Amino acid sequence: MSGGEQKPERYYVGVDVGTGSVRAALVDQSGVLLAFADQPIKKWEPQFNHHEQSSEDIWAACCVVTKKVVQGIDLNQIRGLGFDATCSLVVLDKQFRPLPVNHEEDSHRNVIMWLDHRAVSQVNRINETKHSVLQYVGGVMSVEMQAPKLLWLKENLRETCWDKAGHFFDLPDFLSWKATGVTARSLCSLVCKWTYSAERGWDDSFWKMIGLEDFVADNYSKIGNQVLPPGASLGNGLTPEAARDLGLLPGIAVAASLIDAHAGGLGVIGADVKGHGLVCEGQPVTSRLAVICGTSSCHMGISKDPIFVPGVWGPYFSAMVPGFWLNEGGQSVTGKLIDHMVEGHAAFPELQVKATARCQSVYAYLNSHLDLIKKAQPVGFLTVDLHVWPDFHGNRSPLADLTLKGMVTGLKLSQDLDDLAILYLATVQAIALGTRFIIEAMEAAGHSISTLFLCGGLSKNPLFVQMHADITGMPVVLSQEVESVLVGAAILGACASGDFASVQVCWGESRGPRQ
Numbered sequence: 001m002s003g004g005e006q007k008p009e010r011y012y013v014g015v016d017v018g019t020g021s022v023r024a025a026l027v028d029q030s031g032v033l034l035a036f037a038d039q040p041i042k043k044w045e046p047q048f049n050h051h052e053q054s055s056e057d058i059w060a061a062c063c064v065v066t067k068k069v070v071q072g073i074d075l076n077q078i079r080g081l082g083f084d085a086t087c088s089l090v091v092l093d094k095q096f097r098p099l100p101v102n103h104e105e106d107s108h109r110n111v112i113m114w115l116d117h118r119a120v121s122q123v124n125r126i127n128e129t130k131h132s133v134l135q136y137v138g139g140v141m142s143v144e145m146q147a148p149k150l151l152w153l154k155e156n157l158r159e160t161c162w163d164k165a166g167h168f169f170d171l172p173d174f175l176s177w178k179a180t181g182v183t184a185r186s187l188c189s190l191v192c193k194w195t196y197s198a199e200r201g202w203d204d205s206f207w208k209m210i211g212l213e214d215f216v217a218d219n220y221s222k223i224g225n226q227v228l229p230p231g232a233s234l235g236n237g238l239t240p241e242a243a244r245d246l247g248l249l250p251g252i253a254v255a256a257s258l259i260d261a262h263a264g265g266l267g268v269i270g271a272d273v274k275g276h277g278l279v280c281e282g283q284p285v286t287s288r289l290a291v292i293c294g295t296s297s298c299h300m301g302i303s304k305d306p307i308f309v310p311g312v313w314g315p316y317f318s319a320m321v322p323g324f325w326l327n328e329g330g331q332s333v334t335g336k337l338i339d340h341m342v343e344g345h346a347a348f349p350e351l352q353v354k355a356t357a358r359c360q361s362v363y364a365y366l367n368s369h370l371d372l373i374k375k376a377q378p379v380g381f382l383t384v385d386l387h388v389w390p391d392f393h394g395n396r397s398p399l400a401d402l403t404l405k406g407m408v409t410g411l412k413l414s415q416d417l418d419d420l421a422i423l424y425l426a427t428v429q430a431i432a433l434g435t436r437f438i439i440e441a442m443e444a445a446g447h448s449i450s451t452l453f454l455c456g457g458l459s460k461n462p463l464f465v466q467m468h469a470d471i472t473g474m475p476v477v478l479s480q481e482v483e484s485v486l487v488g489a490a491i492l493g494a495c496a497s498g499d500f501a502s503v504q505v506c507w508g509e510s511r512g513p514r515q
């Protein structure tokens with residue numbers, strides 16, 4: 001954010017709810033992050049492919065981290081609050097109390113997480129309809145979107161959940177409601193995950209065709225019939241109750257939210273790259289691809305006109321950058337896959353001991369171990385006879401096939417630290433090759449991408465970044481501000497406060513590339 005004539009002592013709070021943790025940041029009007037805090041959140045996997053969370057646990061974590069980042073600050077200087085979150089489904093009853101999304105009737109677990117694949121039969125039936133809304137999700141709806149999950153609830157938890165439900169929220173919208181009492185939904189979540197069209201609104205025929213005509217009958221009150229652009233100011237701002245919870249003052253501006261990948265995209269895609277000799281300098285912003293790499297990776301490319309890319313979500317109008325169409329490629333598990341491979345290996349306990357002894361993360365240790373064993377050749381050559389196919393949780397893009405599974409070829413009997421390091425490298429390479437596969441599909445459909453802008457937890461891993469550059473053949477830009485997703489969330493708060501006219505105005509020099 002470059003504030004021009006704004007006074008320097010104006011602050012914004014961004015809250016980012018990822019899959020594994022909640023983070024908050026205090027950001028000034030130049031986009032500089034002044035304080036950071038994080039807090040893990042609970043996850044349940046009651047059966048294979050069922051992933052659940054608790055909206056109360058998530059809100060409690062939001063309160064802990066927000067209180068931490070504003071410690072010692074004059075609260076009157078905090079002008080706005082923005083949330084981003086994973087696109088998980090939150091279910092509340094008519095009095096806004098949590099409802100169980102499980103057979104155990106545990107109402108604490110009232111969130112079906114984005115990576116939950118329980119609704120396979122439902123999504124297959126939805127895709128068989130070939131309804132025109134599917135054109136705007138890459139031609140095939142993902143089991144990770146909300147319509148199949150809603151249908152699953154109706155078909156499987158009719159009495160305990162569906163009939164009692166009063167409100168179905170995307171997690172980013174739940175958070176903005178919790179902060180303000182306003183049930184308006186963000187255009188971002190409704191367009192990207194719920195089949196809403198920025199131009200045409202809800203399509204009654206879709207909901208009737210898939211057996212969820214209930215929503216049409218009550219004029220979409222349960223899933224949202226007031227829709228606002230991300231960054232729009234909600235109601236009267238923070239309610240007194242939420243202000244107490246968060247340790248902020250009532251009435252500060254709260255923004256309509258973004259999905260986490262979109263906040264990351266917003267945080268990096270507009271970076272000022274002048275003077276860094278990058279190929280994208282002087283090229284339109286549409287030549288950039290933001291890749292947000294956390295538990296999953298999301299590949300966000302924007303265009304002036306709609307581009308239909310088979311197997312890549314979108315095109316979504318104004319869902320990330322106002323006035324631009326968005327295509328969103330993705331890999332459902334990337335950070336989670338790396339963790340799965342590393343933690344499941346027989347040499348993991350040895351790795352932990354050795355990394356701890358050096359006060360390093362296991363990834364930093366593995367990266368230096370690869371450097372040790374690579375001998376004269378570049379590190380990438382260590383995997384000439386070991387290969388990973390990374391679709392352990394299906395393929396989101398560009399194959400859009402949730403039935404795909406993972407694969408490793410070239411395994412030997414030895415299970416020492418060298419093997420673990422090489423398996424880790426092969427996994428990182430497979431993920432980078434997946435990104436190249438997505439870029440090729442986007443380019444074949446009309447995108448022209450020259451530069452990658454990476455953010456998210458995996459962008460802290462130099463090997464991951466290098467492999468993306470080597471394998472795609474494109475320069476990879478990292479923002480000066482490592483926590484770019486949080487900058488995106490804070491931009492929403494800055495926009496809602498009225499200090500900035502739009503989310504693009506917040507893009508500025510302070511968020512240029514790292515040197």
Ligand SMILES: Nc1ncnc2c1ncn2[C@@H]1O[C@H](COP(=O)(O)OP(=O)(O)O)[C@@H](O)[C@H]1O
Nearest residue numbers: 018019020021294295335363456457458460461
């Ligand atoms: N310092 C680090 N070095 C290497 N990898 C990291 C680091 N920090 C996080 N990661 C990776 O990033 C992933 C989590 O990213 P994060 O953005 O925190 O996830 P989420 O937003 O989904 O909660 C982890 O699975 C881990 O593999």
Ligand SMILES: O=C(CO)[C@H](O)[C@H](O)COP(=O)(O)O
Nearest residue numbers: 018019086087261294295296
């Ligand atoms: O579908 C998505 C965005 O549209 C994301 O994959 C989902 O929100 C999870 O994000 P993360 O990997 O950062 O936890």
